[in-house]
Amino acid sequence: MEKRASFGDSFGVILLIIAIVGGVWMLRGVSSPSSDLKVGTPMPPLGVEGWLNVPEDFAFEPAGKVVVVDLWATWCGPCRAEIPRLAKVVERYQPLGVQFVGLTDESKRDVQLIKEFVAARPEFTWPVGWGAREFFDALPIEGIPTVIVFGRDGKLRWSAVGSGQTGLEAALDAALAEAG
Template sequence: MTHSRASRAALLTALVAAGALTLSACGDGGTSGGGGDTNFVTGTGGVETVPKGERRSPEKLAGETLHGEQLDVADLKGKVVVLNLWGSWCGPCRAEARHFAAVAEETEAQGVAFVGINTRDPKKQKAINFEKDYGIEYPSLYDPIGKLIVNAFPKGTLNPQAIPTTIVLDREGKIAARSLKALDDKGLRKMIDPVIAEK
């Protein structure tokens, strides 16, 4: 009986770990994990948004950055936060990286903070080289197996489901918008400018 429980526990643990890795690598889109009862609105360009009064905050989104510093996204409350899920091995991530670096610099004075979430890079150095190559100066949380991502975004929210994914948090730290594809500077501004303009 004890052996059977241990086997079931091991199987459950394996299934949870497998679920953490189901983010489709370099995908172009999909639906959220929330089912049909959500109030997400899909706009042009595949950006999904949530009306202001119906937004939810991610769970704890904190950890070590690629450069070994501690970062807690909750400390950025009061700013519009752009979260970008990326990997150095991902072609669409490379395509959007320079746009993100430029828009991060352009919008800093407007109270916007960018935070990367690097995933599936087993060695930090490749990810650090990626940041250097593309001029990315904002911090990236290091999440090599996707544990942080799975734990931070509850079911029924605009959670990451592809790499790259971009999620915008409003000034209250709530999930306002999500894109499941690579973005250029215009697409990124179209996604974040309405959140910047909110009062």
């Protein structure tokens, strides 16, 4: 005797497929413009607990400069995948006066892990602020990695969430072309 699949069985399979596809999509860190970060939003203070990958007397002075803020974490796979691509952007735009900074909300207990993470990636040359929860909380951050461009006036020009985002170089070109 043949058993026919019931509607409930089929519906359950469909839900399972939707859940798997959704999970894979989230894990990939699919790129999308950040809808909650609005152009014109002022850059919040870079309140961090400490800095890594900088000289001992380092002070981040963003006033009057185009600034790229990379929000990331050591545990974030899409963040790790973005480092080589972002390193190429740093190499191209830092000589033009663009300031780059990476911020993680990881805490003091994670400092050794963050140091080891940065040290294992020689292309990761930009300053790293840890304990940046204040910055994360000041903006409607949807996820990481998030890359944000602030213009010379300290206002947001462009942002994107996820790996593989496009438009960063065009946003930097436009921000650099603005009168300062």
